[in-house]
Amino acid sequence: MEDVAYRVIAVNETPDHATLARFRARHQDAIAGLFSQVLGLCVNAGLVDAGLVAIDGTKIEADASYFANRTRDELAAQVLAEAAATDAAEDDLLGDRAGSELPDDWAGGQGRRERIRAALAELEGQPARDYEARLAERAAKEAATGKGLTGPKPRPDTANRPGPRKANTTDPHSRIIATGGSGVMQGYNAQTAATTQQIVVAAEVTATTNDQPHFVPIAMAVSENLAEAGAGKVGTFVADAGYWTGANGTADVGAEVLIATRKPPWRQAERPDDHKITILAKVNRGELSQRQAGDILGVSYTWVRDMTKRYFGKDGPRQARTAQPEPDEWIPVIERLARGEISKRAATDELQVSAGRVNTMLAHVRGEAVDPEIARHAMDAKLATEAGTDAYRKRQHSIEPVFGNVKGNLGYRRFTRRGMTAVHAEWRLICSVHNLLKLRTATTA
Known part of the structure; x- marks a missing residue:
């Protein structure tokens, strides 16, 4: 209502939050597709040099509370029963719809049972961690193979046994993610690739703290995006030690690979003897x-x-x-x-x-x-050679300023939508905004 640019874009309309939210949900695939179109504009403007591409991830909070995580027993017995009772009470109180309610996807507590069922499905897809689930999983494997498994059996009294698995009832796809020295957050791991000109050439979202499994997928996504935008092939991929595995270091991704094999000394925790x-x-x-x-x-x-x-x-x-x-x-x-x-x-x-x-x-x-x-x-x-050292030295100032601009300048530290598909479209949108700002700066310089 106050910004002239918004009034022009909205044809002098002032859509409310619900209208914008429905628009984003309805057109999330098209919004995600804007990333490739904006990248094409950057390629045409000569801003994309694919000689070196840096890969890294950053943690983004989910639109969900850490305290909304529940175990399987809590989901199945307590929360699901409460949701059913609430729905029954509302049916008795309200009866048929009056016609003025919000759509199902945006009506507060509506769909709670579906989200809980989705959380249960997420738990079923996760590897077993608690004692009872690991014991049941082991018994199922032995029954399927017809012979006993080797190795120590799970024990209920192990001192360092991890706690039971949990899923979030607000955003079942989000995870509890470690954030280094800052503790943990309920969120996602946004994987990003950028050139030395700080143009984002790939933007994906995962729900794991570990970066290692995502090096090859993000590298292949870079190649696909650049081919679609009409840019050249990547010369070298660089990544920090969080991506190091022997398989990643020798992976065939159509380009040279440089990955640090060890964290720098200032990031290594002080550890006693073995x-x-x-x-x-x-x-x-x-x-x-x-x-x-x-x-x-x-x-x-x-x-x-x-x-x-x-x-x-x-x-x-x-x-x-x-x-x-x-x-x-x-x-x-x-x-x-x-x-x-x-x-x-x-x-x-x-x-x-x-x-x-x-x-x-x-x-x-x-x-x-x-x-x-x-x-x-x-x-x-390879990293010890002069060429390897010079190439890896460009990693930090290629990718880190992207995260600094997104989080520091644009203030984007938390997703506003829920679910993997939705946050993936949202992350590609915000990276498109970053690229548009780089394009504007370059064309007005």
């Missing part, structure tokens, strides 16, 4: 029993007994390996294991590594996967 070795040393000195140590570590007392013997034998303390063996040391040993000349236990003892690490080495020797340590050494070598 926790397990410290506990095992206390067992060896008689300060803890094997069962007490097992309770602390969440393992069986037999595991404590065997590992204590391994690290602290009858002849006194044995020096444990403090670094991973180099490839020229472990490859001959694993080749002998692959030929059946030695057992897996003998390989773990000789190399002083875990059985899981031996499995990874064996997969590399067999050609089934690239060993992560070999991939790490190769990536460190």
Whole structure:
């Protein structure tokens, strides 16, 4: 009503909040499609240089409260029953609709049961974390395969056992996401890719804290968006250590890949000596029993007994390996294991590594996967070159100013819609606004 530009865009109309909200919901696919059109304008204006593209993620709050999370039992028994009782009471009180109510999607408590059912569906799709669910999942797998599973069984008294799974009744697709030193938030992880000119070339939304699974998808999205906009191919993708895995470092994404393999020192948490070795040393000195140590570590007392013997034998303390063996040391040993000349236990003892690490080495020797340590050494070598150092140095000032503009200048720190499809369209809209501002600045300079 006060801004002339808005009055012009709205043809001198003053739509209220409900009208705007319905418009955004009705046309969310078209709104998301604006991103590609704006990117095309930036390409035509010569603002998109795909020689280097930086990938990173930022946490955005959901339009939901952290305190609206419920466990499966709470959803199924308590909240769903309350919702049904409320609906029944409203039906008795109001009867048929009067005709002046808001649409179902915008009517406050309406659809609560559907959201709760969606939250239950989200819980079913998540991996089991609580003791009862993990036990049931294990029993189902054993019944399907007809044989027992190896490894320690879930225990109800494990000290570091995670809590029961929860889902949000307001926005079931959102998650409790860690935000570094700031605690946690109910929100999403917005994955973004930008050029050195700070033009956003891909904008996706996920609901996981971990960035690692999203490197290849966002890289492929960049290539698709640039091809659709008529731009050239990407020369190099750069990303921070949050995206590092051996698979990501060796992924075929049609461009050079540079990913930091370790966090910078100022971001590494101060950690004491290895926790397990410290506990095992206390067992060896008689300060803890094997069962007490097992309770602390969440393992069986037999595991404590065997590992204590391994690290602290009858002849006194044995020096444990403090670094991973180099490839020229472990490859001959694993080749002998692959030929059946030695057992897996003998390989773990000789190399002083875990059985899981031996499995990874064996997969590399067999050609089934690239060993992560070999991939790490190769990536460190690329980053150590002059060209690699110069390219990676551009990462921070390519992507971080985008987040600074969106959150700091535009004040956009919280989604206003709910659900993965809706927030994805909203994030692409806000990134389109960022690109339009860059386009305006470039054309008026």
